[in-house]
Amino acid sequence: GQQVMQIPQYQHVQEGEDFTTYCNSSTTLSNIQWYKQRPGGHPVFLIQLVKSGEVKKQKRLTFQFGEAKKNSSLHITATQTTDVGTYFCPNQAGTALIFGKGTTLSVSS
């Protein structure tokens, strides 16, 4: 099946710095979803991108879907300590979500 790879696996930033995580697929995706999991918490749905070249914003978070629908990125502007957690872009096999290790973001103040 198609694989979605996510980089980096870990990122540490100082509060106020920007952060970006990338997801890349070897095949065209019909859509991509992003989830966030806080330490000790459970995955929480953030957004779904469907259209080629789509860009969506949620406050300081900007999500992009590549023109070829093979990659996606999540960019956080001016990180805050509340952004700490692991961000996932799971692959979809049928209706099941196939999670990789995600990108774990730590923020120091």
Added chain:
Amino acid sequence: GAGVSQTPSNKVTEKGKYVELRCDPISGHTALYWYRQSLGQGPEFLIYFQGTGAADDSGLPNDRFFAVRPEGSVSTLKIQRTERGDSAVYLCASSLNGGKGDTQYFGPGTRLTVL
């Protein structure tokens, strides 16, 4: 409204024992999923229910694992003859229709520890 709930929140058992983990999905959601998550890993898919039937159980690791959803709402994940390697957080999620791209809402999980 209420989200997905799971009970118990923590379960400690001894190797070889039988355990049941319960999931209460969001009311009206026809699709229900079970995942398990080990430390430092992403959630791993176990089984998917559409209504009362298991539409995809390809993620169940072996026949010690079984899940039911008899009335199309609450689901129970059953693990027989538990092993230490079964220790993980078991997450349940539900979605409205189960279609591809449907948003899955996760519960808080049950942390299972097998001694």
